Amino acid sequence: MYVIIVGAGRTGRTVIDLATQDDHEVVVIERDTDLAEEVSASYDCMVINEDAASKEILLEAGVEVADALISTTPIDSVNLMVTMFGKQYGVETLVSSINDPAHIELFEDLGVNIVESPHQLNGQYLYRAVQHPEIQDFMPIAGEAEIFEATVDEDAPIDGLSLIDADDENLLPEETIIVAIVRDGELLIPRGETEIQAADIVTIFARNGATNRITDAFTTS
Numbered sequence: 001m002y003v004i005i006v007g008a009g010r011t012g013r014t015v016i017d018l019a020t021q022d023d024h025e026v027v028v029i030e031r032d033t034d035l036a037e038e039v040s041a042s043y044d045c046m047v048i049n050e051d052a053a054s055k056e057i058l059l060e061a062g063v064e065v066a067d068a069l070i071s072t073t074p075i076d077s078v079n080l081m082v083t084m085f086g087k088q089y090g091v092e093t094l095v096s097s098i099n100d101p102a103h104i105e106l107f108e109d110l111g112v113n114i115v116e117s118p119h120q121l122n123g124q125y126l127y128r129a130v131q132h133p134e135i136q137d138f139m140p141i142a143g144e145a146e147i148f149e150a151t152v153d154e155d156a157p158i159d160g161l162s163l164i165d166a167d168d169e170n171l172l173p174e175e176t177i178i179v180a181i182v183r184d185g186e187l188l189i190p191r192g193e194t195e196i197q198a199a200d201i202v203t204i205f206a207r208n209g210a211t212n213r214i215t216d217a218f219t220t221s
Contacts, residue, residue: 001025004061004091006052006082007072008035011097015070016043027061053081058089068093076103083112144209147179153220154198164192171217175207 001024005015008030016039019026026045029052030036036049050057052071063069069086071079079096080103086094087110094112098104152159158166166172180203181188181196188194196202206214 001067003068004066005070008039012072053078058085063089066091071096145207146209147205150218152200152218156218158196158217159198162195177205179203
């Protein structure tokens with residue numbers, strides 16, 4: 001995966017650390033020279049010491065071929081401009097931190113996956129949004145265990161199956177539990193005979209985290 005990360009502060013560094021550990025091709029844009037030099041010395045990635053709110057700089061970073069663009073700066077106007085350029089150049093996954101809740105609608109209109117600061121803002125959350133854009137929210141518990149939400153796509157492998165049928169077809173790993181379903185605004189507590197339907201928002205507990213095997217069961221991609 002080709003990932004552009006804008007900002008190398010505390011949150012950005014967490015994302016950089018996770019993305020480079022997973023051997024993704026990473027480009028970092030950071031206007032602060034000291035931070036840019038620290039990242040360049042610590043990680044195997046390309047670092048551009050410039051202001052990212054520039055089409056020319058994003059083109060230099062390879063925005064036309066990027067799979068994901070993550071903006072983590074503390075300035076919403078910069079994050080918005082960066083994601084607007086990303087949208088313009090067809091970046092599939094756009095993720096941004098947001099510092100003023102009043103700006104949420106602006107980002108949502110662009111189709112940006114947002115993380116609100118300061119309470120939800122952390123690099124792990126942003127990186128998870130890139131790994132699994134179908135996940136709408138997640139909470140780490142202990143070790144690798146996570147609880148997360150996903151929406152069931154029409155014609156996904158699990159669409160139309162009961163929990164018993166899904167277990168018989170071995171769609172989900174062991175120690176993965178669907179703990180709740182929201183359907184048409186109504187909360188359902190699933191049982192073995194409960195059928196999963198397209199557009200359901202399911203809350204999932206996964207002992208080993210949100211693996212591709214789990215998320216693939218709920219999506220058509």
